[in-house]
Amino acid sequence: MSLKTAAAGGNVKHHKEPLFHLVKRTDIATWKKWLIRIVTVAAALLLSGIVCAVLTDGSNFIGFYEQLFRGAFGSTWRIQVLFQSWAILMCISLAVTPAFKMRFWNIGAEGQTLIAALASVTVIMYLGGKVPNAVLILVMLAASILAGAVWGAIPAIFKAQWGTNETLFTLMMNYVATQLVLFSVNAWAKDGSGTLGVLNYGSFDGLFGLEYIQNVVFVTVLTVIVFIYLKFSKHGYELEVVGESVNTAKYIGINVKKVIIRTMIFSGVMCGFAGFLLVGGSPTPTVNGTLVGGRGFTAILVSWLSKFSPVAMVFVTLLVVFLERGSSQAANSMRLGDTAAFEDIVVGLFFLLIIACEFFINYKVKFRKKEGK
């Protein structure tokens, strides 16, 4: 694809060359690519610092960076929280990846994770205390995975059979999941508060003697599995072909419908696992409408930014979580009020700039040569 020359200014009499035009790059040196990205991340941080300084009347520019690191790595507990958050976001990012690689625009990870968390909590509500803890947790796992798989499979089946639009479908499924959670919580909350307190059963926090970070172990294993699945399995190959060209897939005899449904079930299963970790992997199992907290959407950005590579995803997720935790701490310590809002500003700036910088990796801007050279 080549861009038309970009005309600069609305000058009608065209006696001059345009001020600049864009030239597509075919190849760019790896170091240049990374330089652009690193500069971009630095720019995002700089901008965040400026925003922080403006919000605190100019008193806290350097302080922002100090708090950023302190919030992420300031204490053992904070590091644990950092990795706990990493595990969940990473798990959901892994989950959405096969579907996106298949060019199935699944924006329903939020709902798939939430419905799985609800399934876990339902199991706790009805079996908690009645069966041994190990059995309870296994039943929770099975229920979560099943719920996630069903939530992922429904839009896939409709897409495969009747060609419905998966983006709208998965989005709507998110609302259904949220409403189901609200309904259930209302039904369970005996005190009429509409919120569910911390449940007494169902937590496997501290499993393998790893407090708080047993989730990290699970998700690391999952990362390896997804990496192998995408790269070396026949399934992974098939979904890539379907994503690249449905016509090619048909031409070589791939059952496209089957691949779509199968891949979305796999995606849903992983979201289900994330929902299970959110409930059981936490020392304080509970569920509410905002339990997933937008991570189902952040995961989409992470997955695309990593170009669907699970290895890259490890680092992108870490960076995002670092920014989230750090900026949240910064907002707290500087009394910026709504911490979540400031968190969103910092992470938003990062995503905005890092996605925009890809433009400079793909295109070169050529300026008009000075006249009378």
Added chain:
Amino acid sequence: MDKTIALELRHITKTFGEVVANKDVNLELYRGEILSLLGENGSGKTTLMNMISGIYFPDEGHILADGKEVVIRSPKDAFALKIGMIHQHFKLVDVFTATDNIILGEHMPPYSVKEEGEKIIAEANGIKPVKGNEKFLWGLKLGLKLTALPFIKLGKKIKFDYLSKSRSARIETIAAKYGFEIDLKKKIYDMSVSEKQTVEIIKVLYRGAEILILDEPTAVLTPQEIDKLFAILRRMRDDGKSIIIITHKLNEVMAISDRVAVLRKGEHIATVNTAETNEKALTEMMVGEKVDLNIDRAEPVDPKDRLTVTDLTVVNRDGIKALDGVSFTARSGEILGIAGIAGSGQRELLESIAGLQKTAGGDIIYFDPAKEDAAVDLMQKTPVEIRDLGVRLSFVPEDRLGMGLVGNMDLVDNMMLRSYQKGHSLFVDRKNPKHLAEDIVGRLHVNTPGVRTPVRRLSGGNVQKVLVGREIAAAPTVLMAAYPVRGLDINSSYMIYRLLNEQKEKGVAVIYVGEDLDVLIELCDRILVLCAGKVSGIVDGRGAKKEEIGLMMTKLHGGENGATEEAL
């Protein structure tokens, strides 16, 4: 012919990333001449013309129109300089009529109420009377005139936008002047390719173009239509217009042009007078080396029926019969050519055999040489079922990167498309495909940085070598190829012809869908001509006449036997 220069290009360079599309190109176009721009695919012909018509902007160099340096930043600028381009892919609105498309985007001549008003006042001041009574009348008249101005503008606008009668008349004059045959009230979707092209040309003329650029205008036309087009182009030339025609077909260059400019790999090699050159010399300039332009055709050895298609009918989504009662037999050791205007059912025919197209009726029977020619029914089978039946059917589809290969995957993974399903392992085997890829790269001289390069980075010819190489590697008994040389350079094209011939000599039944009638006649043992989904006839490749096939393409059975059905 007077020798005024209409357009001049000086030292034009254009790059896309590291690809140099045009390098230091100099070109002159005279008034009243037809200049052929000759070059292989990827030699930068279209890029060069796009810079003249305002689609690209040159990185370096100057463009001179009528001796003055100009800057062309958009197609609008180009039109202002009376340059019009007819692109390979037509840019017409399907649901509009020809007239609507031609006048589309035209603006009303500027009409400023303020300026007109000032004019009237100035005029009135010249005859300003002195007497009170007359002065009053004079003032009243002037006032009325001024008030009427906005309404006049509105009237003109309505007339321009909704009552296009005068413009229709102008279009008709243009059409009559150059001998276009067209129904201006016809909607574009009802038109044949040739009619659409006519609309494009009239559109450009209507806008007052003096320089016309035609990008491969003959690629989609039948021999008869090409003759008509050339007659029109000659009339335009005699009328003083300058025409650049982009092509890579030598016989057309010789037939139509006054001069030929040859491009190779983005560089301008030479501009010669057509009368002083010949096809061989031009080919050498174009390719840069001597090329053997002969296709050997061996006599078929022991031909046996391999594939029989009977009364095959396919109904497309719109309920129209894309194929209607098609019957033929493909024999081993023979190349069966399929000719026809683009979209006459070629794609549906091959895809039905390959199991990719839903069929409405008929029979497809394969005779398996491994089982003493036992008949195998291929009707309504999926590609997997066909393969599981042991039918060794290879298919080189028309859409190479959209169907035959995956552009973003490397050579190895593309080889794997055909083989990955083998075995029960959960994991793919990349070892054998890698060997196959290396083998094909070596044997077919594929120009690639390595077998791990995404195929979309390869040039068209190399992409096709990879695809054909893979399909041949499956040791087929039936090999179907749809437009396998489309967009390929001469050397690659002849390599593909040789490969097809090799397969034929191995006893494979080859089905070749082509568009170049000269090649079809030279290469094929028999040629099946399709016309609007029906078999118009099957002729022997030896002794077939181009005109005869051209006629059969447009009229069923060439208009003989009283069957004078018009082609769609």
